[in-house]
Amino acid sequence: MAFTVVSLGGPVAPEGEDMLRAAGVTSLHTGAYPAKMEAVDLLASSGADAIIVRNVERIDEDLMKASTKLKVVAKHGAGTNDIDLPAAKALGLPVLAAVGANAHSVAEHALMLMLALIKDVRNQDAYVRGGGWDKKNYRGNELRGRILGLVGIGMIGRALASMVVPIGMTPVSYDPFAPAAAFGPHVRKVDTLDELLAQSDVVSLHCPLTPETQDLIGTREFGLMKPNALLINTARGEIVNEPALVDALRSSRIAGAGLDSFAVEPPANNNPLWTLPNVIVTPHCGGVTEEARREVSLMTVRNVLAFLRGDTVDQHYFVNR
Structure with a gap:
């Protein structure tokens, strides 16, 4: 699968990275809370097909327009208040969330x-x-x-x-x-x-x-x-x-x-x-036990891969449909 997935705010769990590699996906990531232009540059230079949102201040229109190949935005978790949902809808980008994983x-x-x-x-x-x-x-x-x-x-x-x-x-x-x-x-x-x-x-x-x-x-x-x-x-x-x-x-x-x-x-x-x-x-860590982080990563990656392949993704994972 010749797709590129960029995780903003750090990589997904090792099991999720393994799943991406096994699918032939190029997986790239920034560090936690990257500067906006760092994220824009990586998305643009990589031609990202998907963004996984981890630890980042906000995913806005500029970030979503950085890659002309972007097809989907996926939150590594359930809360999507750090994603500009109206902008995503206007750009025709579906937003997925790992509902219930943690x-x-x-x-x-x-x-x-x-x-x-x-x-x-x-x-x-x-x-x-x-x-x-x-x-x-x-x-x-x-x-x-x-x-x-x-x-x-x-x-x-x-x-x-x-x-x-x-x-x-x-x-x-x-x-x-x-x-x-x-x-x-x-x-x-x-x-x-x-x-x-x-x-x-x-x-x-x-x-x-x-x-x-x-x-x-x-x-x-x-x-x-x-x-x-x-x-x-x-x-x-x-x-x-x-x-x-x-x-x-x-x-x-x-x-x-x-x-x-x-x-x-x-x-x-x-x-x-x-x-x-x-x-x-505590530092907003309630949902990131080792068990939960692994399950959130696996659910997020499964949904992203299914969407990129054109397979069915359960509707309750979609935030802006």
């Missing part, structure tokens, strides 16, 4: 952040490393008996719900776009976001970033939450208004936050969140 990994990450916060892990770790050893300083609690509010009940939300029921949590969800069957037997549907925020002990975000969900959680929404509530964000950072989050945490309007994504990535070194003791952060 759902279990992200759900586990959200659960980890919940447990780390409720068990006071960050503070206890620092206390022991500093020479402390007194159980009276422990401020841990249990998730058992608490309500988990899921904003979005897609594959990640459903996976997380299945994990917390055995712990003794009660999951509820707000998702105006999901069919009734998506909530399953263990998740109670609530009709409004306000209702979910008011009753939840933990609010976990699992919705896509769209114009409607940008700054979905801000000052007003934090005001509806319980003072002992936790916010978990393994979705997109822009869904939460960060200045409002900082204010809510500083004023104890909410008890804590576990964050895997931020409004600007990488975040600035002086981000005020770093100074707060009731925050646990």
Whole structure:
């Protein structure tokens, strides 16, 4: 197969690279977060037939027009907010996403952040490393008996719900776009976001970033939450208004936050969140366990190869059709 695939932001997993080589595809890649002109030059000089989007600031019209042979853009993951979808549609370029490949990994990450916060892990770790050893300083609690509010009940939300029921949590969800069957037997549907925020002990975000969900959680929404509530964000950072989050945490309007994504990535070194003791952060890595990275790469490569060959690609992988 005489095609060229360019991965922007690093190579896919070794298994995916092996699959490309076995298909006779020329596979090229940049480093993480390449400068725009570096990416444009590589796409143009290679005559790329496909772009795989990994760690890059944004795929815009200039990048998509750099190669006259470009046929498809594929996101190495599920979220496509870093791709200019209207521009892709105008250029007649289909956009694929690896929907569901890392759902279990992200759900586990959200659960980890919940447990780390409720068990006071960050503070206890620092206390022991500093020479402390007194159980009276422990401020841990249990998730058992608490309500988990899921904003979005897609594959990640459903996976997380299945994990917390055995712990003794009660999951509820707000998702105006999901069919009734998506909530399953263990998740109670609530009709409004306000209702979910008011009753939840933990609010976990699992919705896509769209114009409607940008700054979905801000000052007003934090005001509806319980003072002992936790916010978990393994979705997109822009869904939460960060200045409002900082204010809510500083004023104890909410008890804590576990964050895997931020409004600007990488975040600035002086981000005020770093100074707060009731925050646990990770570098947007929830969906990149070794297992998930391998599955995302394999799904992405399979879909790209199928599309380039003219084979059928399942419609739920297409974002802009």
